[in-house]
Every structure is written in structure tokens, then in C-alpha cells.
Amino acid sequence: MQKYFDTISNSKLFNGKTKEEIEKILPDMKYRILEFKKKQVILNSGEICTGIYMILEGEIEVQKNLESGRLYSILYKKPGDTFGGAVLFSDTKSFQVDLMAETDCKLLQIPEDSVRNVLCADSRINSNMMNIMANTVMNLNKRVELFAVTSIRRKIAFAILNALGDGENGCIDFPISKKQWAEHLNVSRPSLSRELKKLQDENIIEIEKGRILIKNTEYLKEIIQND
Amino acid sequence: MQKYFDTISNSKLFNGKTKEEIEKILPDMKYRILEFKKKQVILNSGEICTGIYMILEGEIEVQKNLESGRLYSILYKKPGDTFGGAVLFSDTKSFQVDLMAETDCKLLQIPEDSVRNVLCADSRINSNMMNIMANTVMNLNKRVELFAVTSIRRKIAFAILNALGDGENGCIDFPISKKQWAEHLNVSRPSLSRELKKLQDENIIEIEKGRILIKNTEYLKEIIQND
DNA sequence: TGATTTCAGTATCCGGGGATACCGTTCAGA
DNA sequence: TCTGAACGGTATCCCCGGATACTGAAATCA
Numbered sequence: 241m242q243k244y245f246d247t248i249s250n251s252k253l254f255n256g257k258t259k260e261e262i263e264k265i266l267p268d269m270k271y272r273i274l275e276f277k278k279k280q281v282i283l284n285s286g287e288i289c290t291g292i293y294m295i296l297e298g299e300i301e302v303q304k305n306l307e308s309g310r311l312y313s314i315l316y317k318k319p320g321d322t323f324g325g326a327v328l329f330s331d332t333k334s335f336q337v338d339l340m341a342e343t344d345c346k347l348l349q350i351p352e353d354s355v356r357n358v359l360c361a362d363s364r365i366n367s368n369m370m371n372i373m374a375n376t377v378m379n380l381n382k383r384v385e386l387f388a389v390t391s392i393r394r395k396i397a398f399a400i401l402n403a404l405g406d407g408e409n410g411c412i413d414f415p416i417s418k419k420q421w422a423e424h425l426n427v428s429r430p431s432l433s434r435e436l437k438k439l440q441d442e443n444i445i446e447i448e449k450g451r452i453l454i455k456n457t458e459y460l461k462e463i464i465q466n467d
Numbered sequence: 468m469q470k471y472f473d474t475i476s477n478s479k480l481f482n483g484k485t486k487e488e489i490e491k492i493l494p495d496m497k498y499r500i501l502e503f504k505k506k507q508v509i510l511n512s513g514e515i516c517t518g519i520y521m522i523l524e525g526e527i528e529v530q531k532n533l534e535s536g537r538l539y540s541i542l543y544k545k546p547g548d549t550f551g552g553a554v555l556f557s558d559t560k561s562f563q564v565d566l567m568a569e570t571d572c573k574l575l576q577i578p579e580d581s582v583r584n585v586l587c588a589d590s591r592i593n594s595n596m597m598n599i600m601a602n603t604v605m606n607l608n609k610r611v612e613l614f615a616v617t618s619i620r621r622k623i624a625f626a627i628l629n630a631l632g633d634g635e636n637g638c639i640d641f642p643i644s645k646k647q648w649a650e651h652l653n654v655s656r657p658s659l660s661r662e663l664k665k666l667q668d669e670n671i672i673e674i675e676k677g678r679i680l681i682k683n684t685e686y687l688k689e690i691i692q693n694d
Numbered sequence: 695t696g697a698t699t700t701c702a703g704t705a706t707c708c709g710g711g712g713a714t715a716c717c718g719t720t721c722a723g724a
Numbered sequence: 725t726c727t728g729a730a731c732g733g734t735a736t737c738c739c740c741g742g743a744t745a746c747t748g749a750a751a752t753c754a
Binding site for chain 2 (some may be wrong): 304306307308312314325326327328329330331336337350359360363367368369370371373374376377378380381382383384385387388426447464465466467
């Protein structure tokens with residue numbers, strides 16, 4: 241446990257709490273540490289949520305597996321990130337998404353009653369939890385927006401401009417495989433490949449290993465306008 | 468204000484609080500009442516959120532207006548519903564959606580500092596707020612799922628089965644125009660119309676004014692499976 | 695280092711659904 | 725009650741992108 245202390249104290253959930261405070265809080269919780277191997281299923285859609293989880297080590301993918309076998313990915317979670325909060329405090333209490341270990345990973349699980357106790361006893365953590373859920377809402381809004389976009393070209397433009405942020409000269413890290421990207425955009429891989437080639441032929445972007453050069457940011461913005 | 472007291476005390480935000488308690492809380496808040504005419508814009512995407520809102524009267528539509536003029540609707544809010552919570556507690560603080568008065572309406576606006584005071588002072592309301600945000604997350608997940616579905620036929624099946632719930636004999640109220648429905652599904656109206664006709668020709672559903680008869684629930688389920 | 699799986703580029707095919715237009719009906723506001 | 729606007733059904737056109745297949749490259753593991 242001690243080896244994960246930095247991760248925990250740097251997490252959003254414990255943001256603003258000193259190490260000393262956290263050391264007092266942790267022992268009072270009935271936490272458990274769970275381990276998963278790469279590609280292992282952590283939770284399935286439909287399962288009842290019994291607590292919240294924090295990633296201590298490794299990375300997990302939140303995705304939706306449709307009954308047909310198709311799947312789209314929703315987001316990735318890294319060490320320090322939490323999940324399960326929204327499900328726990330919702331009316332339904334059952335997960336609507338699937339969680340899979342992207343790499344070998346370790347999770348901190350805190351059961352519902354401990355969560356409620358902490359939230360009740362510590363207003364800062366309470367407020368942090370609120371903030372985490374609020375940001376989840378904002379992220380999901382972006383996701384809805386992306387999925388609402390009608391063409392692959394626009395989805396690509398949307399994704400790149402989003403990753404670019406405001407600063408940006410025109411080069412972003414994009415450490416993600418085409419397959420994953422296709423799942424993220426919810427399009428087929430060959431179609432994504434085709435459209436990326438077009439954009440490169442038109443000299444709008446250039447794709448290297450793990451990064452994308454944006455040669456014509458204005459044009460990408462125009463693409464979205466025209467939706 | 469007195470005339471809206473029932474709406475307020477029946478709201479999810481004040482769930483579990485007695486009328487007496489609410490009567491003590493309200494005067495301490497710096498609330499305002501805002502009025503909007505039908506079709507009037509309440510808030511635009513990009514605006515900074517300065518508090519939370521509760522519908523006292525009327526109905527509003529949460530939608531996303533794309534720069535091209537296209538729009539899709541996200542959900543409707545009714546008296547007693549609140550909004551703005553997630554935006555207020557998020558890192559960005561700016562709305563990502565547009566809000567429009569569906570009918571003439573009156574809103575209760577509670578500024579940020581009053582919200583924080585109440586949440587801090589009253590653990591039940593705090594927990595209610597958490598619950599509201601959590602349910603928002605779950606709803607948005609459903610929305611992502613709907614938008615991720617690839618064909619109109621499946622979207623229709625998904626929407627109907629969702630509205631049907633679990634009980635269901637095979638008849639649901641559906642007080643929504645085809646135009647609105649198309650915007651909700653994020654498809655074009657003629658295409659929705661075409662597909663609905665097909666489903667009626669195949670004797671799967673029957674559409675009446677404001678309601679839908681489901682004649683073959685099993686088939687609707689199959690449609691989704693095959694996605 | 696070789697072997698096996700996963701990933702990526704590319705071509706072909708073709709069906710779903712968007713855009714558009716037109717018209718009859720219904721609704722709402724004067 | 726009347727009138728213009730919004731809504732709804734339907735047809736035609738045609739493009740975007742999904743499904744599929746095949747090949748080579750890259751990565752993973754033994």
C-alpha cells in the first residue's frame with residue numbers, strides 16, 4: 241500500500257488533503273486492493289456497483305460492448321483516476337459500461353459505506369467527489385457531441401482539434417493505434433484509414449508514429465463548421 | 468414564490484426535506500426568479516455558469532446547436548428538475564449545451580455561493596445534489612449509447628424499448644412530434660418517417676397520435692442484438 | 695531469433711440514409 | 725374564424741461509409 245501513497249495523494253479525490261490527513265483517513269476505510277491482468281475484464285455492464293475504485297497502477301479502458309460483438313471505447317483511466325462514483329450514487333446502481341484492463345493493473349476498491357462515511361466526514365473530499373462527477377458529465381457531453389457528428393472527416397477534425405487544445409502550433413502526440421482510434425470514433429477501421437489518407441493527400445495533416453502534424457488548422461475548423 | 472412551493476419541495480434537490488426545513492433554508496439563499504418566453508434562448512453554449520437553476524414552471528429543452536445550423540436535442544427538463552450543477556462544479560465552468568424555453572417558463576436561479584453554503588450546511592441536500600449529478604451521468608451514457616447505434620431502425624428500437632421500461636404490455640405514451648423525435652435520435656426527419664413506415668408495414672409497431680403500440684416486442688429486441 | 699498474432703493499408707461492393715423537393719394537413723396566433 | 729406557418733408523408737437521387745477480403749508490416753511471445 242505504501243508504494244501507492246503518492247498516487248493516492250496526487251489523485252483528484254484526495255486533492256487538497258495533506259499526506260498526514262490521508263494517512264489518518266485511509267486506515268478507517270475498509271478498502272481492498274484488486275489486481276487484474278492485461279485484457280482481463282474488470283466489470284461488465286449490468287453489474288451492481290458496490291463502491292468506488294481508484295487506479296493505483298496500470299491503465300484501464302472504459303468501453304461498451306454491444307451484444308453483437310461491436311464495441312466502442314469511451315475513455316481511458318490512468319493511475320489516480322477514480323470510477324464508479326456516478327454509478328454508486330445513481331438510482332440504478334448498475335454499471336452501463338464495461339471495464340477492461342488495458343495493461344496489468346491494480347485497483348483500490350472502497351466499499352459504499354466507507355465512501356459515504358468519508359464524504360460525510362470530510363467536506364473537501366466531498367467537494368472533490370462532486371468535482372469528479374461534474375467533470376465526468378462534461379466529458380460525456382463531449383462524447384455525445386463527437387458521436388453526433390455525421391461524417392468521419394468531421395469526427396477526425398473534431399478529435400484532432402480537441403486534442404490540440406488552444407495553444408498548439410500544429411503538432412500533437414497521439415499515442416494510440418488506428419484500431420483504437422476507430423473504436424473511439426465509433427467508425428470502422430478501413431473507413432478511418434481511407435479518410436486519413438485523403439486528409440494527408442490534401443496536405444491537411446501528416447501522420448507519423450505516435451504523433452500528428454497539423455498543417456492546416458483553419459481547414460479543420462471549417463470542416464466542423466460545415467456540419 | 469409561495470405558489471411554487473410544492474414544486475420546490477417535491478424536487479429531487481430538496482428530496483427528504485420537510486416543508487418546514489425548506490422554509491428555513493430558502494430565505495437564506497440569494498435566489499432570483501427568471502422568466503422566459505416560449506422559444507426564447509435561456510443559455511448558450513460557452514456561457515459561464517454562475518449558479519444552479521430549477522424549473523418552477525414550464526418546460527425547457529437542452530440541445531446542441533451546431534454552427535452549421537443543425538441541432539440535436541439532448542433532453543427535456545420539467546418543473547422540479549435542476550440543471551447547471553455539473554457545469555458549476557466542473558473545471559471548465561462553461562456550458563457546452565444550449566438551453567431553450569420549450570414553453571413559457573419560470574426558473575429559480577441560485578447563485579454559486581448560496582449553493583455552496585447549502586450543500587455545506589445540509590448533508591441531505593448535498594447527497595441529493597450528488598444523486599442528481601450521478602443520474603445525469605447515467606442519462607448521458609444512454610445518450611452516448613443511442614448515438615453510437617448505427618442504423619435508424621436500431622435507434623428506433625432502442626428508444627422505444629427504453630421508453631417501454633420493463634413492465635409493459637405494449638403501449639407507450641409518446642407525446643413528441645416526429646420532428647422532435649428525429650432531433651432526439653439525431654437523424655433526418657424524412658429518414659425517420661421512412662423507417663417508421665417500414666416498421667408499421669411489417670406490423671411491428673403502430674403509431675397513433677401521441678402513443679405507440681408495440682405489437683412485436685421480441686422483434687425490437689432482436690434488432691438491437693444484431694447491431 | 696523465429697513464429698504467431700495483431701495491426702495497418704488498400705480495393706471492391708453496395709445498401710442505408712442524408713439532402714432536397716413537393717404537397718396536404720394541422721396547428722397556433724391574430 | 726381565418727390565415728400563415730409549422731408539421732408530416734413520400735419520392736428521387738446519390739454519396740458516404742460499413743462489410744469484407746487480402747497483403748504486408750510490426751509487435752509480441754516463446
